[in-house]
Amino acid sequence: MSDERPSGFKEVQQGPEASDPEASEASTAVTGVDAEAHPTVDAARTRFGDAILRHEVMAGDEHVIFVGPDRSYEILEWLKEDPDQLYNYLSDVTAVDYGSGRPIQVVYQLYSIPLRHAIRVKAELPLSHLEIDSVVPLWKAADWLEREVYDMFGVTFRNHPDLRRILMPEAYAEGHPLRKDFPLRGRFSRAEQTRRALAQAPEDYYVPEDYGPGREFQKVRWQELGGEPEPVETPESGDPADESEHSTDPHEGA
Amino acid sequence: MSKRTVEYEVSRTPEMGMDFRPAQGPLSPSEMDDPILSTEKMLINVGPQHPATHGVLRLVLELDGETVIRCLPHIGYLHSSFEKLGEYRTWNQVIPLTDRMDYLAPLIYNCAYAMAVEKLMGIEVTERCKVTRVIMMEMDRIFSHLLWLGTWAIDVGAFTPFLYAFQQREKVYELHEAYTGARITTSATRIGGMMSDMPEGWAEGVRQWTNQFPRTLDEIESLLSHNAIHIGRTQGVGAIGPEDAVNCGLSGPNLRASGVPYDLRKDRPYYDYETYEFDVPIGEHGDCYDRYLVRIEEMRQSCRIIHQALDRLPDGPMNVDDPRVILPSKTDLMNDMESMIHHFKLVMEGVQAPPGESHFSIEGSKGELGMYVVSDGGSKPVRWRIRPPSFVNLSVIPRLVEGGLLADVIMVNASLDIVLGEIDR
Numbered sequence: 208m209s210d211e212r213p214s215g216f217k218e219v220q221q222g223p224e225a226s227d228p229e230a231s232e233a234s235t236a237v238t239g240v241d242a243e244a245h246p247t248v249d250a251a252r253t254r255f256g257d258a259i260l261r262h263e264v265m266a267g268d269e270h271v272i273f274v275g276p277d278r279s280y281e282i283l284e285w286l287k288e289d290p291d292q293l294y295n296y297l298s299d300v301t302a303v304d305y306g307s308g309r310p311i312q313v314v315y316q317l318y319s320i321p322l323r324h325a326i327r328v329k330a331e332l333p334l335s336h337l338e339i340d341s342v343v344p345l346w347k348a349a350d351w352l353e354r355e356v357y358d359m360f361g362v363t364f365r366n367h368p369d370l371r372r373i374l375m376p377e378a379y380a381e382g383h384p385l386r387k388d389f390p391l392r393g394r395f396s397r398a399e400q401t402r403r404a405l406a407q408a409p410e411d412y413y414v415p416e417d418y419g420p421g422r423e424f425q426k427v428r429w430q431e432l433g434g435e436p437e438p439v440e441t442p443e444s445g446d447p448a449d450e451s452e453h454s455t456d457p458h459e460g461a
Numbered sequence: 462m463s464k465r466t467v468e469y470e471v472s473r474t475p476e477m478g479m480d481f482r483p484a485q486g487p488l489s490p491s492e493m494d495d496p497i498l499s500t501e502k503m504l505i506n507v508g509p510q511h512p513a514t515h516g517v518l519r520l521v522l523e524l525d526g527e528t529v530i531r532c533l534p535h536i537g538y539l540h541s542s543f544e545k546l547g548e549y550r551t552w553n554q555v556i557p558l559t560d561r562m563d564y565l566a567p568l569i570y571n572c573a574y575a576m577a578v579e580k581l582m583g584i585e586v587t588e589r590c591k592v593t594r595v596i597m598m599e600m601d602r603i604f605s606h607l608l609w610l611g612t613w614a615i616d617v618g619a620f621t622p623f624l625y626a627f628q629q630r631e632k633v634y635e636l637h638e639a640y641t642g643a644r645i646t647t648s649a650t651r652i653g654g655m656m657s658d659m660p661e662g663w664a665e666g667v668r669q670w671t672n673q674f675p676r677t678l679d680e681i682e683s684l685l686s687h688n689a690i691h692i693g694r695t696q697g698v699g700a701i702g703p704e705d706a707v708n709c710g711l712s713g714p715n716l717r718a719s720g721v722p723y724d725l726r727k728d729r730p731y732y733d734y735e736t737y738e739f740d741v742p743i744g745e746h747g748d749c750y751d752r753y754l755v756r757i758e759e760m761r762q763s764c765r766i767i768h769q770a771l772d773r774l775p776d777g778p779m780n781v782d783d784p785r786v787i788l789p790s791k792t793d794l795m796n797d798m799e800s801m802i803h804h805f806k807l808v809m810e811g812v813q814a815p816p817g818e819s820h821f822s823i824e825g826s827k828g829e830l831g832m833y834v835v836s837d838g839g840s841k842p843v844r845w846r847i848r849p850p851s852f853v854n855l856s857v858i859p860r861l862v863e864g865g866l867l868a869d870v871i872m873v874n875a876s877l878d879i880v881l882g883e884i885d886r
Binding site for chain 1: 536537540542544545546549580581583705707708709710721723728729817818819820822829831833835837843844846848852853855856857885886
């Protein structure tokens with residue numbers, strides 16, 4: 208009896224699968240006709256031609272345009288600056304992984320507060336080359352949103368001012384959690400996860416030279432350190448000249 | 462709003478407000494021309510466990526005297542990977558995850574998720590359901606703003622408003638409990654309707670509450686709005702201009718305090734919000750005090766909406782008549798083969814959403830709350846993404862506090878009205 212009924216736990220270990228391969232193919236196809244054309248889409252087609260790869264209408268009234276990752280910045284800049292488009296509000300940046308090796312889609316939700324229209328822009332990135340230009344120079348709102356996409360999907364945003372993990376810890380070595388090939392409970396065993404958690408020295412997070420008021424935190428390679436606290440005498444992990452004055456022993460107060 | 466603007470101007474007179482400007486902080490050593498004092502910078506760590514960070518938020522501040530010269534926020538301490546969990550659950554099973562994100566306004570999140578999936582499936586909910594959801598969302602907007610108001614007052618040094626606000630919150634908790642059986646984890650919506658019709662007398666309870674609530678709000682306002690300490694702590698602190706606010710992606714009361722009249726209930730109306738009569742309060746200075754005023758006024762406007770919604774609450778079914786999403790009644794189930802099959806399919810497989818995707822944004826209590834659902838035709842989402850308003854609002858905090866005083870960091874953080882459960886998700 209118990210063999211027939213799959214426990215919830217078992218299902219959790221299996222990972223999500225595409226419910227029906229045929230149906231999932233359909234999700235990338237046009238789900239609606241261009242019944243009501245979107246003025247932005249027409250203008251973008253006239254201006255950029257083949258750079259606008261596809262146009263889809265989702266859920267009745269949501270217009271999606273697909274752009275190539277190499278020209279995405281140019282098109283997004285035009286969408287923001289052109290007086291007929293004026294998409295001045297970047298509502299969201301996220302990504303979708305459909306699994307089975309299909310490309311990861313980076314999704315921009317744009318809205319124009321003065322003109323009151325919305326559009327969704329998507330760029331498909333092959334798994335072998337997950338790189339796209341950052342839009343932080345256009346919208347500062349993209350700063351944390353792109354960091355989250357980097358953290359969760361491993362997409363690298365070129366020219367991002369501060370591309371670090373944001374939700375997962377800096378020392379996280381298991382990969383990018385929202386990818387479909389990532390198991391729900393993580394890549395490491397429970398024992399390994401516990402061992403790593405216990406091996407962390409919380410004091411390390413409070414050494415000014417290491418995590419720094421500057422941007423030097425990235426240089427600390429926790430995996431290479433094996434979770435051991437770095438000796439305070441050798442602050443080679445990023446100490447530009449302006450930080451040399453922080454030479455006090457961080458442990459002395461503890 | 463013109464009346465409030467006048468009050469605002471009056472409150473700025475010198476005899477009422479002590480004029481603390483962040484840039485003119487009196488104790489910045491770099492301005493004292495003392496070679497020893499002026500070189501020393503200090504690193505201070507606020508949080509992650511600190512009552513004034515409103516959750517497990519950690520801010521690393523680099524100080525020059527009392528002036529903040531750099532702020533580095535660290536988040537993720539409460540990360541629960543709700544979006545990943547959602548990919549392993551059927552469409553209806555995701556709903557309990559939504560109210561655990563913003564536990565200060567759970568019903569808004571329940572409703573937003575259900576709306577996104579209904580849009581994806583092309584379901585139009587019944588009139589009674591629409592109005593009920595409007596009541597619930599506006600009630601929780603007040604519910605969330607009240608917590609903000611109480612903690613804000615504590616951060617500014619006043620304790621009494623906290624007690625007043627929580628007394629009122631307790632009444633909303635009771636209304637939650639009367640409807641859903643839970644005080645915080647409401648999980649009230651279902652795809653295509655609500656968990657049940659409202660219990661007898663519930664609408665009357667909401668009406669009674671909204672009748673007596675504005676008086677408490679007046680009392681709290683009389684303690685704060687013209688209070689010299691409150692004004693001195695908040696006016697001119699953490700200001701951001703309209704262009705910057707839009708560019709940084711601020712939304713909700715934080716954006717409107719900067720003078721941008723962007724409210725999704727007016728700009729992209731859903732659930733017939735265009736037929737309700739209410740005003741969108743707008744600030745003009747974009748500082749902490751304006752954010753306070755905007756939220757206070759929003760609570761009054763929400764009360765107006767609830768009154769109108771209660772007046773028009775129609776009779777009729779709560780759930781849509783659609784066997785794809787709603788279980789058949791027990792009577793049908795026992796007597797009708799068709800219903801039996803629908804029941805079996807729904808229980809065993811769950812709701813099946815067609816392939817496609819939908820992004821639905823509503824005006825949450827914290828700002829623009831977007832739900833983005835992607836389906837491949839199965840019973841589970843391929844991707845469920847929340848556009849978290851607090852997350853984007855918090856990302857501007859370095860811009861707001863850098864150059865200001867250390868004490869103002871607490872006020873700016875309180876004025877943004879963040880909830881870490883939703884930031885970390």
